[in-house]
Amino acid sequence: MKLKKISKIIVIALVVAALCVAANFYLDKLYSSLFVVTVFIACGLIISFQCCRVDREKKESQQFICQEREKAEKSLENERILKAIFDSVSDMIWQVNGKTGIMTVNASARKTLNIPPNAVIHVSDITSGKSLQTAMERINHRITNRDVSDVFPPFVYNVHEFKNPGGKEIPVETTTAPLINENGEVVIVGVSRPIEERLRRESDMAMNDRMHAIGILAGGIAHDFNNLLFVIRGWADMLRSYDGVDKSPNINKALGKIMDAVDRATKLTQQLIAFAKGGSAAKEIGSLADVIRESAEFALGANSHCRCDFNIPNDLWLCNMDPFQMGQAVQNLVINAVRHGIPKGGTIRIEAENVTLKESNCLLLKSGQYVHFSIADSGTGIPLEIISKIFDPYFTTKDKGEEGNGLGLSVAYATIVKNHNGYIGVDSKMGEGTTFNVYLPAVLDRRRRREDVPADPTKNIPKQSLRILVIDDSLANLALLKDVLQTLQHTCDVAEEGSAALKIYEEAHGSGNPYDLVITDIMIRGGMGGVEFSEKLSEKYPKAKIIAMSGYADEYSEKFSAFLGKPFSFSSLGKVIDEVMIK
Template sequence: MSQKKERMAQERLKIAKLESVGVIAGGIVHDLNNLLTGILGNLSLARLSDIRKERTGFLKAAEDASEGVKDLTLQLLTFSKGGSPVVELVDLGDLLNKAITFTMHGSSITCNLEIQYDLWMVSIDAGQINQVVNNLIINAQQAMPDGGTITVAARNIEVDSESELPIESGSYVQVSVSDEGTGVPLDDQDRIFDPFFTTKSKGSGLGLAASYSIVQAHRGHIKVISYPGEGSRFDFFVPATIEECEIEEIVDESELMKGVGTILVMDDVELIRTLAETMLVKLGFETVTCDEGEKAIELYAAALESDEPFQAIILDLTVPGGMGGKDTIVRLREIDPEVRAIVASGYSDDAIMASYSDYGFSGSLAKPYKLEELSEVLNDAIKGVSAST
């Protein structure tokens, strides 16, 4: 019976996610086209320019726009996650900022973000909590068809045994999403998180039910405070992780780590193979490329028997119609247990990318990647240091 309930909960999450994607898609396409315009326009200007400084400026603008596209695709991947929570230490303030940017694409409604300056970190499944925030913001947008202001706030709270909240005592981060809509009728508030319950003409009523399930799975709580005609405020609480956070060092991107030897690159997309080859030559390496795992195994085995084995191999995780990185590394390790292999993929949230060493890889490289990122991951892999981007 519990398995059946779990399957039903997962199906509700999927349906709610699809509805949310439908609401967001129009704005995403709008912003994506703007970013692509920035990329193509600046590249065309760079191609025509004979002035080095001017050309460099155009290329930098195109690179910046590309980073915007990368952020959008990462947000879409994050939003698509489901299932049991896979927790990691997350800066919730940063997650909220990105979620708002993502969900408010193309909207004329104002959204304010209020974050406590010393907000605690949380151990959460970023993708699932991101979905909760998206659902609540979409709900607030739909409650204000004539416009208004949404306020998203986050603060630290301590919950003790005397609290009315049905959660264990401890430290929590409270996230609130407020709107200026018509409010939720008092008779409906007890059912607002029930599956398929909705007061709207469109939608299945699964967005808030999915949010409830996700927050519960994180040992938290979600509630609504609303008065007819005065808008609504949805609060959810997730346990905090209070610890000192390491400050990431800023690396001078001009200081590339170069090397020698030959690198084997396996990717089914010719554009990626050509780009990787050009980057590797810049880093001092020679390259050999192929488009699927069987060929990579043949090339690696032949090089191993020669006097010039490959320094490392970069394997695309997914190869439609061919052998991908997951199966290829198994075969390669049978040939050479000491193989230095890096897994590369556009599916940055794949389990193999996060736990690459469990599958026999020495590093992971999330697409799209920069020359500096390739340099760092490759050199760490060759030196025997686990690395990923």
């Protein structure tokens, strides 16, 4: 540009020189001088104008350069800001080129999917199977039709899976929008959010609801079943008390078989009740580490082909727990690992640690201190299609006739979750093994205390004949109890529900021949139950003695003097009656 302007000035100078020579040749001296002066003045003006123009263009050029530089710097600053926002968002943000399948992802996506910072990502690297096939079909359809909105309406929401380089699938919810870039290529922009913890919470909540419903059903079955067992056991006891029966070995043997069957059935119903309600816990503050070690080693027993590898710190926090119930839960988990995880032998890894959970944790537990322990095997794993059923009562993968009744994990669930306000979950992968994770509330106060410890039975109880009122909604139970009490030298009247029993009791009291004792079932169908009856009776007759019995309930009103769980033996009934009467 500068050379061009200098050339113009040289040309002007040459033209002026030529004009001066011509003027000197053709004009006289005076006119020649005037002409030369005029020409020089004109040339000066032309040159001055040209120089001003050059300066103006130079300034404009400098201003243009400055403006372009400012635009470039501002563009770079905006790009840095956008990239900072892009990488600071906790959700995964990505875009995929529809033609090449190459993806651009933010820092959160790289962290979640474990992708190296500078790695080039193709859509097939993070999607597989049906998700990849569907995505590529839609992308190709867009490219072919060139009509983005018809193929994928803007902001489509769906739930699918991404995968990391290790092959682990990560469930996400994604919102996508299609774009066409400046090169005319289809680009899909998406925002994805991992939902693994949310799905886990939803699964746990669904399982809790299902277990609650099953627990109600199991409790009702246990109640009715215990009433039947009570009648069977009762009449078997009555047969043994008849004259001459003790002299017949065959009858005694048959009665023994009946009683053995009743005892086994009673243990089964107790497990159902433990599942339904968690049972009555005799809690004390103690070391969970000791319970875990002793119970796990006891559960292995004769299974010398298996062993436990413990990793439990010495400073493990204490827990307020029922050692017996927690021991049974640990035994059930270890037995499950032996029978189902490593039946041919192996190592069961048991680890424990102190943890602090925050609010809104994925375990649905309150914030605070917990003891976490895990029981893991390296067996075959649990198939995905049955993992949601393993805590259901009577669910088992064993063939008919094999050892196990399908209640072990159900009882463990009830003990840990319902009775100890804890959590139990399972992680399993086919071919790698299964891990059960348990969380129990910790107690940082190291003072030990005992809860719900039953009083020692009273000794040297005198025998006496009593007038007793029995309340039960089962006619079979009433007939049996009446015969038993009469056999024990007591006088007995019966009622089928609480309202009728109150009238009978008041009439007897008004006649001057009151009842010494009332025995009532807690759960009465179609009438006043035992709890309501005891409260109304005690309100009017504070010194009334009431024994509660039930085939299901294990918690009862403070108005009761004692409690008997069905089925109970007649010797137990007689002993409790005598103990209550001397209080």
